[in-house]
Amino acid sequence: MHPRAVVLLSGGLDSSTTLFMAREQGFELHALSFDYGQRHRVELRAAKRVAKRAGVTSHRVVKLDLRGMGGSALTDEIDVPKHRSVAEIGCDIPVTYVPARNTIFLSYALGLAEVLGAEAIFLGVNALDFSGYPDCRPDYIEAFERLANLATKAAVESSRPISIQTPLMHMNKAEIVLKARSLGLDISMTMSCYDPTSEGLPCGACDACLLREQGIAQANQS
Amino acid sequence: MHPRAVVLLSGGLDSSTTLFMAREQGFELHALSFDYGQRHRVELRAAKRVAKRAGVTSHRVVKLDLRGMGGSALTDEIDVPKHRSVAEIGCDIPVTYVPARNTIFLSYALGLAEVLGAEAIFLGVNALDFSGYPDCRPDYIEAFERLANLATKAAVESSRPISIQTPLMHMNKAEIVLKARSLGLDISMTMSCYDPTSEGLPCGACDACLLREQGIAQANQS
Numbered sequence: 001m002h003p004r005a006v007v008l009l010s011g012g013l014d015s016s017t018t019l020f021m022a023r024e025q026g027f028e029l030h031a032l033s034f035d036y037g038q039r040h041r042v043e044l045r046a047a048k049r050v051a052k053r054a055g056v057t058s059h060r061v062v063k064l065d066l067r068g069m070g071g072s073a074l075t076d077e078i079d080v081p082k083h084r085s086v087a088e089i090g091c092d093i094p095v096t097y098v099p100a101r102n103t104i105f106l107s108y109a110l111g112l113a114e115v116l117g118a119e120a121i122f123l124g125v126n127a128l129d130f131s132g133y134p135d136c137r138p139d140y141i142e143a144f145e146r147l148a149n150l151a152t153k154a155a156v157e158s159s160r161p162i163s164i165q166t167p168l169m170h171m172n173k174a175e176i177v178l179k180a181r182s183l184g185l186d187i188s189m190t191m192s193c194y195d196p197t198s199e200g201l202p203c204g205a206c207d208a209c210l211l212r213e214q215g216i217a218q219a220n221q222s
Numbered sequence: 223m224h225p226r227a228v229v230l231l232s233g234g235l236d237s238s239t240t241l242f243m244a245r246e247q248g249f250e251l252h253a254l255s256f257d258y259g260q261r262h263r264v265e266l267r268a269a270k271r272v273a274k275r276a277g278v279t280s281h282r283v284v285k286l287d288l289r290g291m292g293g294s295a296l297t298d299e300i301d302v303p304k305h306r307s308v309a310e311i312g313c314d315i316p317v318t319y320v321p322a323r324n325t326i327f328l329s330y331a332l333g334l335a336e337v338l339g340a341e342a343i344f345l346g347v348n349a350l351d352f353s354g355y356p357d358c359r360p361d362y363i364e365a366f367e368r369l370a371n372l373a374t375k376a377a378v379e380s381s382r383p384i385s386i387q388t389p390l391m392h393m394n395k396a397e398i399v400l401k402a403r404s405l406g407l408d409i410s411m412t413m414s415c416y417d418p419t420s421e422g423l424p425c426g427a428c429d430a431c432l433l434r435e436q437g438i439a440q441a442n443q444s
Contacts, residue, residue, distance in 0.1 A: 065285045066333070100333030103373050107329045111288070111322030140372040147365040151325050151357045 002028040004118035005165070006109045009033050009059070011046030012192040013212055014124035014168055017176050019054050020183040021167045022122045029056040030116055032109055036064035036101075042200040046191035053189065062108055066101070102135035106144050106164070113162055114152045121148075126168035126176065141166055173215025174222065181219075224250040226340035227387070228331045231255050231281070233268030234414040235434055236390055239398050240346035241276050242405040243389045251278040252338055254331055258286035258323075264422040268413035275411065284330055288323070324357035328366050328386070335384055336374045343370075348390035348398065363388055395437025396444065403441075 005027035007019045023029055031054075033047040044061060051059040102123070109121045125136040134140065145164040152162065168176055180187050192212045193202035202209050227249035229241045245251055253276075255269040266283060273281040324345070331343045347358040356362065367386040374384065390398055402409050414434045415424035424431050 063285075063287045099336040100329050100373060103329040103332055103369065104326065107322050107325040110325055114321040135373045137372070140369070143365070143369040143372050147325065147362070147369050150359070150362040150365050151322060 002026055003120070004028045004030060004057075004113075004116050005120040005122055006030050006032055006113045006116065006118050007056075007122040008105055008109055008124070009047045009051060010124075011043040011048075011050060011190060012124070012208070013173075013180065013187055013190045013215075014126055014176060014192075016046075016050040016124075016185055016187070016190045017180040017183070018122050018124035018168060019050060019056070020180065020185045022120070022165070023054055024183055027120065027122075029054060030112065030118065031056045031059040032105075032112055033059070033061045034064050034105060034108075035061055036066040042193075042196045043191050045200070046189060049189050050185070053185075060112070064104065066104070100135070102133075102140075103144070106148075110148050110151065110162065113148075118162070119160065120163050120165050122165045122167070124168050125166050127170050127172060138166075138169060141169075172218075173211050174218035177215045177219035178222065187216075224248055225342070226250045226252060226279075226335075226338050227342040227344055228252050228254055228335045228338065228340050229278075229344040230327050230331055230346070231269045231273060232346075233265040233270075233272060233412060234346075234430070235395075235402065235409055235412045235437075236346035236348055236398060236414075238268075238272040238346075238407055238409070238412040239402040239405070240344050240390060241272060241278070242402065242407045244342070244344045244387070245276055246405055249342065251276060252334065252340065253278045253281040254327075254334055255281065255283045256286050256327060256330070257283055258288040264415075264418045265413050267422070268411060271411050272407070275407075282334070286326065288326070322357070324355075324362075325366070328370075332370050332373065332384065335370075340384070341382065342385050342387050344387045344389070346390050347388050349392050349394060360388075360391060363391075394440075395433050396440035399437045399441035400444065409438075 003026070005022045007015070007022050007029055009015045009019055009031040010033065019029065019031060031047070031051040033044060035041065035044060048059065102125070106121065106123065112118070113121055123141070125141070141164050145162070148162045148164065171179065177187060191202065192208040194206040194208050195203045197203065204213070225248070227244045229237070229244050229251055231237045231241055231253040232255065241251065241253060253269070253273045255266055257263065257266060270281065324347070328343065328345065334340070335343055345363070347363070363386050367384070370384045370386065393401065399409060413424065414430040416428040416430050417425045419425065426435070
C-alpha cells in the first residue's frame with residue numbers, strides 16, 4: 001500500500017507541479033481544493049483537469065466562506081494590481097494576500113490527513129512567494145508542522161507524525177516550469193491568473209501572470 | 223478605544239462564559255461562530271442569544287463544509303455516546319472529536335483578528351476537555367499562538383503580537399458555572415448538548431449534558 005498524501009491544489013502552476021512531485025515520490029494522492037469566492041474560480045476547473053491527469057485517488061472541493069472577513073483583492077472589490085515590475089512583486093505584502101488563508105487551507109488538509117491516515121501534506125509555496133506573504137515562509141511551515149503533530153489524534157495515539165512538504169520552497173519559477181515539464185505536466189492545463197477575463201483567459205498583467213510568463217521565458221532559454 | 227478581541231462562540235456554557243470573561247477584561251467583542259453541519263445547530267441560536275446579551279460589536283456566523291471529511295459523531299451518522307460515567311468521559315479521544323476542528327476554528331479567528339486589528343483570540347477550552355481532545359491542551363494552544371505570530375501581516379509589519387487566551391483552561395465545570403453566574407451570564411441561555419431533541423431540548427445523557435449537570439450540581443453545593 002502506498003503512503004497517502006493530501007495535496008493542496010489550486011490549479012495554478014505551483015500547486016499542480018507539487019501534485020506531480022508528490023506522485024513522483026510514490027504517494028497515493030488526495031487532492032484538496034477550495035472554493036472561497038475567489039475571483040478566479042476558473043482555477044477550480046484547472047484543478048479538476050490537473051487532478052484527473054495526475055490520476056488522484058480523490059479530489060475534494062471544499063466551499064469556504066472567506067468573504068465575510070474582507071481584506072483581500074482576491075475576494076473583495078479591491079483592484080488587482082497590474083503591470084508591476086518583477087522587482088516590485090514580492091517586496092511587500094500584496095493586496096492579494098488573504099488573511100490567514102494558508103493557515104485555513106492547511107487546517108482543512110490536516111483534518112483530512114487525519115481522517116485518511118495520510119502521512120504528508122503537500123503545499124506549493126515557493127521562494128518567490130515568501131518574501132511577500134508571511135504564511136509562505138519556512139519558519140511558518142515549520143510552526144504549522146509542529147502544531148499538526150500536537151493537534152491530531154494520530155499524533156497523540158500512535159505518534160505517527162504528519163509532515164508538511166513544500167518541495168518548491170527554494171525553486172524559482174523557471175525551475176518549477178522545468179520540473180513540471182520533466183514530470184509530464186502540460187502547464188497549459190494550469191491557471192495561475194489572479195484576474196482572468198470573462199472567457200476564462202489569463203489577464204497577462206497581474207503578478208501571477210507576469211511571474212509565470214517570466215518563468216516560462218527563462219525556462220525556454222535554459 | 224478598547225482593544226479588540228475575537229471570541230470563538232459555540233453557544234455552549236464554556237464559550238459563553240469565555241465571552242463574558244473577555245468583556246470583563248475590557249475588550250471590544252467580536253464573536254465568531256461556525257455552522258458546520260453539526261447535529262446540534264440549536265447551539266447557533268444559543269450563540270446568537272448570548273452574543274446579543276453580551277453586547278458584542280459584531281457576531282459572524284461562518285458556514286463551514288466539514289462533513290466531506292467525515293470522522294466524527296458530531297457531523298456524521300455515528301451515534302453520540304450516552305450515559306457514560308464522568309470517569310469514562312475524558313479518558314480517551316471521544317467519537318465526538320472533529321478532526322482538526324479547533325485548528326480550523328482558530329485559523330478563521332486568526333484571519334478575522336488580522337482584518338480587525340484584534341490583539342487577542344479567546345477560546346473556551348478547559349481542563350475537562352484536554353484529556354480527551356488533543357487540540358484542547360496547553361501545548362497545542364501555545365503552538366497555535368506561535369504559528370499565529372508567524373502567519374500574519376500584523377506580526378510581520380508591526381510586530382504586534384496576537385495572543386490566544388484560554389481563561390477556562392484550568393477551571394472545572396463547577397468553577398465555570400460559578401464564574402458565569404458572577405458575570406451575570408444566565409447559563410440557561412446557553413446550550414451544550416451534543417444531541418438535542420427535535421424540540422431543541424438537551425438530551426440529558428451525552429457527555430456534554432452530564433458534565434454540565436454535574437458542574438451545576440457541584441456549584442450549587444458550594
